[in-house]
Amino acid sequence: MNRKKALLLLSLIQAFLLAMFVALFVNKAIGLTAFAACVVTIGVVFSALIVVAVRKLPPM
Numbered sequence: 001m002n003r004k005k006a007l008l009l010l011s012l013i014q015a016f017l018l019a020m021f022v023a024l025f026v027n028k029a030i031g032l033t034a035f036a037a038c039v040v041t042i043g044v045v046f047s048a049l050i051v052v053a054v055r056k057l058p059p060m
Contacts, residue, residue, distance in 0.1 A: 002060055006053040014046045 018039065025035040 001057065003053060003057040004060065006057050007050065010046055010049055010053065014042060017042050 021030070021035060021038045021042070024030045025032075030038075
């Protein structure tokens with residue numbers, strides 16, 4: 001897997017997870033604190049994964 005495919009895959013997974021939590025928040029299934037915690041956790045985890053992908057995988 002090259003860097004481009006890895007970044008696209010990570011971005012798609014992150015967007016799906018964020019959309020899922022936004023939908024749960026809008027439907028009042030989770031509260032504001034849980035929503036904020038999930039968004040921050042997803043952001044930190046996927047930022048770390050993107051850094052690893054950029055450093056370890058070949059460009060093309």
